[in-house]
Amino acid sequence: MGRVAVWVAAGVAGLLLMVTAATAGVVGGGGGSCVGAVTVPGATPAGLSAEQARNAGVIVTVGERLRVPVRGWVIAVATALQESSLINHGDLGPNNDHDSLGLFQQRPSQGWGTPEQIMNPEYAAATFYEALLRVPGWERLPLTEVAQEVQRSAYPDAYAKHETRATEIVAAYTGGTLPVCDGAPISASGWTRPVAGTAGSGFRTADRPGHDGVDIMATEGTVVRAASGGVVVRVRCNVGGDWWEPTGGPMPCDRDGYPGLGGCGWYAEIRHAGDIVSRYCHMVRQPMARIGQTVIAGQPIGRVGSSGNSSGPHLHFEIHEGYPATEKNAVDPIRLMRMKGVTL
Template sequence: MTLIPDLDREARRRRPRKAVLLVALTATLSLLCCAGGMAAFFLDGLSSDDQTLSAYGCGAGGPLPATGDMPRLSGFNESQLRNAAAIINVGAKLKVPPKGWVIAVATAMQESSLTNHGYLGTRNDHDSLGLFQQRPSQGWGTPAQVQDPEYASRKFYEKLVKVKGWERMPLTDAAQKVQRSAFPDAYAKHELAAAEIVNQLADGAARAAGASAALACTAMGDVSASGWTTPVKAGLVSGFRTASRPDHQGVDLGAARGDDILAAAAGTVIVSRCDNDSEPPFRCDRDGSPSTPGCGWYVDIKHAGEIITRYCHMLYRPKVQVGDTVAAGQQIGIVGTSGHSSGPHLHFEVHLNGDRSSSGATNPMVWMRERGAPLGTGE
């Protein structure tokens, strides 16, 4: 039996020979380690966008000075970006890991819209001032001090790094530990935009390893500063909406039977079930096949920004239940081949705008790469 069918002639013509060999080798190794698999995967027309990682920076170029030229970023004016740059530069000087920069920028977005507010009369919440709406009466400093972006940022970081385990917390929880806001969940909605600001102003630092101040790209299994990590350590064997599978709403990662499946980011479990539990011939407690419908045992997780990730074909009942809060990198299940599957692997999807249907699906390769957790690079 041929493990990997030959790529179609047109796909081979478009791709460099080296890329074809690399993808084929990755898929072969993935299949060989999957003992007990039922049949081979079909390596189907992976796009060059799926295979090639762009040369993004990971923060090593350093943040832009707050007094320098600012990039154009939709939704933010020059003054707001200068304030964000000031926040980021203070974090860098204090050697706070880049995840702290993302938390700080998101916090200032919620508290002040990145605007250095003075006294606003009746619109003030008590005596709150500055980017972080810090209160002089609560010991944050004098009114003049908390309206100094560098001072205010330093005070924020000093409190943040004293929070035990802040590097592993969801952004909104870490921010709330510092701010003690009356709206503790409000910070989450700024997470994606804050990460993009940090990327724009600090050479892609939101893609760097979140728990390290070294400003290096994430290694396999690291959680990036933007809060994302790879769900499995495995090569890519089938791409998103390829020519031969236009209805394939995710990607297939050739992990071995029994490998851990990890939550790609912090969030809340909204689905945890067998896709065909109501039909006895297709129950999930057995290997599936190409003629078996559905995802098998699967999980959907809802993340900040109305993002949903999906994890299909688990070996057993998932390790998480609906309503559970999970951290990035937390085990949620085990790789198997239940449902519509021809061998052990993880089918992984990313959906935007809270839309679990095919209309909300986006290319996971691009999404994860942008967040510093590229898929399909193996171990």
């Protein structure tokens, strides 16, 4: 870790923080990322007590001060929700986990600082961010994986359930929405475009009411990427209403389809935080992603093709608000991705 210098002048109200990174360029998090601004510093996000809101405000304000990309603010708030419910806990006696203290349950015995320092929310947030920024490629990784790299928790999968709530809390301090970062490969919410192309046929239009996604036009062979971090839950060949699991041999989806044939062709599904599922159809060959594989935002999972019910090369992209993905929980991908800070 770098050195965290703390000066106290006239008590806690005069606290100033400065993180001196051991590696040049660590603070700021990488080119093209959105730093954002705290425009509502005194916000009280719905569902939080005054104390919780005050601590969440400290976390996002310290993130802004240190020029940490907004994605880092979401990760920090989600971590504090899991570790302390945004309550600055002191020593809880027999209920204490070893010598864990504060918003992030940091331990003096593990080098996070003195008990007095850790109990200062600004200090605790700054040291969390310093450790976060040292995780290689942290902005593309699933939130729970990044939080675990920092915290080394005994419950490594516990952070994911707080991602949606943490995003809402951070948005309350940035004027209601997370900033959209033009040109940034990964949005503040940890999402990205699945393929470079132009959106074509839309979601459940008047002439195609059964079209449960959006078509993104791209040339055959264009890389298809995971829209966000998550776990691959399905890889299948779907033609003419029939499904085949990958066998390693020739499959009906290994050739171009045509309109009226029916089916998604080669497709994959990824389950994200909050049980959001993304689906990627008509790939040119079996997706490179495998069931059970954890993928990061922007990771290649296949290539554009025209298998199944298709009139030409494109990616049919679906979003489902629920797991497993069904026709009933399909939503407009353009709308949801816009909420995630991504324009299709």
